Amino acid sequence: xxxxxxxxxxxxxxxxxxxxxxxxxxxxxxxxxxxxxxxxxxxxxxxxxxxxxxxxxxxxxxxxxxxxxxxxxxxxxxxxxxxxxxxxxxxxxxxxxxxxxxxxxxxxxxxxxxxxxxxxxxxxxxxxxxxxxxxxxxxxxxxxxxxxxxxxxxxxxxxxxxxxxxxxxxxxxxxxxxxxxxxxxxxxxxxxxxxxxxxxxxxxxxxxxxxxxxxxxxxxxxxxxxxxxxxxxxxxxxxxxxxxxxxxxxxxxxxxxxxxxxxxxxxxxxxxxxxxxxxxxxxxxxxxxxxxxxxxxxxxxxxxxxxxxxxxxxxxxxxxxxxxxxxxxxxxxxxxxxxxxxxxxxxxxxxxxxxxxxxxxxxxxxxxxxxxxxxxxxxxxxxxxxxxxxxxxxxxxxxxxxxxxxxx
Numbered sequence: 001x002x003x004x005x006x007x008x009x010x011x012x013x014x015x016x017x018x019x020x021x022x023x024x025x026x027x028x029x030x031x032x033x034x035x036x037x038x039x040x041x042x043x044x045x046x047x048x049x050x051x052x053x054x055x056x057x058x059x060x061x062x063x064x065x066x067x068x069x070x071x072x073x074x075x076x077x078x079x080x081x082x083x084x085x086x087x088x089x090x091x092x093x094x095x096x097x098x099x100x101x102x103x104x105x106x107x108x109x110x111x112x113x114x115x116x117x118x119x120x121x122x123x124x125x126x127x128x129x130x131x132x133x134x135x136x137x138x139x140x141x142x143x144x145x146x147x148x149x150x151x152x153x154x155x156x157x158x159x160x161x162x163x164x165x166x167x168x169x170x171x172x173x174x175x176x177x178x179x180x181x182x183x184x185x186x187x188x189x190x191x192x193x194x195x196x197x198x199x200x201x202x203x204x205x206x207x208x209x210x211x212x213x214x215x216x217x218x219x220x221x222x223x224x225x226x227x228x229x230x231x232x233x234x235x236x237x238x239x240x241x242x243x244x245x246x247x248x249x250x251x252x253x254x255x256x257x258x259x260x261x262x263x264x265x266x267x268x269x270x271x272x273x274x275x276x277x278x279x280x281x282x283x284x285x286x287x288x289x290x291x292x293x294x295x296x297x298x299x300x301x302x303x304x305x306x307x308x309x310x311x312x313x314x315x316x317x318x319x320x321x322x323x324x325x326x327x328x329x330x331x332x333x334x335x336x337x338x339x340x341x342x343x344x345x346x347x348x349x350x351x352x353x354x355x356x357x358x359x360x361x362x363x364x365x366x367x368x369x370x371x372x373x374x375x376x377x378x379x380x381x382x383x384x385x386x387x388x389x390x391x392x393x394x395x396x397x398x399x400x401x402x403x404x405x406x407x408x
Contacts, residue, residue: 179212392407
């Protein structure tokens with residue numbers, strides 16, 4: 001099985017402009033392609049992870065990836081998948097986020113001479129003259145066609161700013177620029193980017209009289225159909241300081257039964273033959289599949305040592321074995337205890353399980369908190385410091401969040 005056929009079998013490909021030509025280029029290792037990453041946060045997310053592993057697969061087959069950092073387009077903001085306007089970031093914020101992206105990408109993609117390249121569209125977009133840009137490329141875009149694009153249609157009722165309306169032109173210009181400067185003949189992106197990507201192929205055709213291609217990658221969605229990423233409200237960050245390796249592992253360990261095999265196909269590098277065998281797994285075997293998924297992804301993002309530690313911590317919680325020291329832990333000091341006791345609301349806040357006492361109160365009142373084996377329903381419940389000596393105590397929030405508190 002060649003690469004393109006494997007991508008299809010994994011369910012990674014959503015839409016293509018010319019399947020025969022794209023298949024031939026990818027399988028022959030002759031594609032020079034780019035994927036853009038706007039710097040709207042200081043870390044990549046699980047949503048970006050699909051694109052990063054996609055680039056890794058194609059690079060291994062001899063194709064040349066270009067990772068485009070959106071230092072320029074981030075100053076506009078992509079309206080795709082949004083019901084409101086993105087927060088305006090300063091140039092300093094964007095530059096900081098771009099540097100964070102670079103460090104994380106280098107863990108997945110091999111950059112260097114003759115290998116993957118990293119570019120920043122701020123280098124050409126921020127130097128454009130507005131009137132010259134309008135004269136050069138403005139006539140190549142039909143406002144009627146742009147308004148039919150799904151990314152704009154869903155915003156028209158609540159309001160679409162002229163700033164955001166320009167995003168498609170900027171992304172199209174990126175492809176036009178890279179086609180000429182880097183020989184980039186293909187653009188990949190999320191399925192929600194289709195209209196923007198077609199704008200680039202059309203601009204290249206009208207300005208240069210040449211063909212370029214684009215292909216969209218299946219979006220990573222949760223069981224409710226929501227896009228996983230920093231704009232969907234359920235971000236899973238690749239930065240260990242924002243989502244710990246343990247929490248990262250637990251996220252994938254707790255995916256719904258209906259989603260686990262889809263995630264294994266999309267995200268891991270396990271052989272398809274092995275995945276096909278796992279497709280028949282049912283019942284308790286699905287828990288094993290979730291462990292495989294969680295370990296494989298944690299290993300890829302954080303390394304084998306962190307993946308092993310996260311797995312041991314999970315086994316300590318659910319299987320009675322493993323090392324409890326590997327799970328997220330808060331070390332309490334005597335300052336946390338008034339008269340030798342700590343209240344449940346203060347405990348939740350101290351452990352980072354609630355951002356405020358008000359939220360902690362709500363969690364307790366809704367029956368979502370357990371300390372040790374005891375479900376806590378009294379907001380005035382207090383615990384003595386002796387409970388936290390030694391191995392400490394496990395606090396459970398909801399069904400899937402576990403945290404250890406120990407006395408320092």
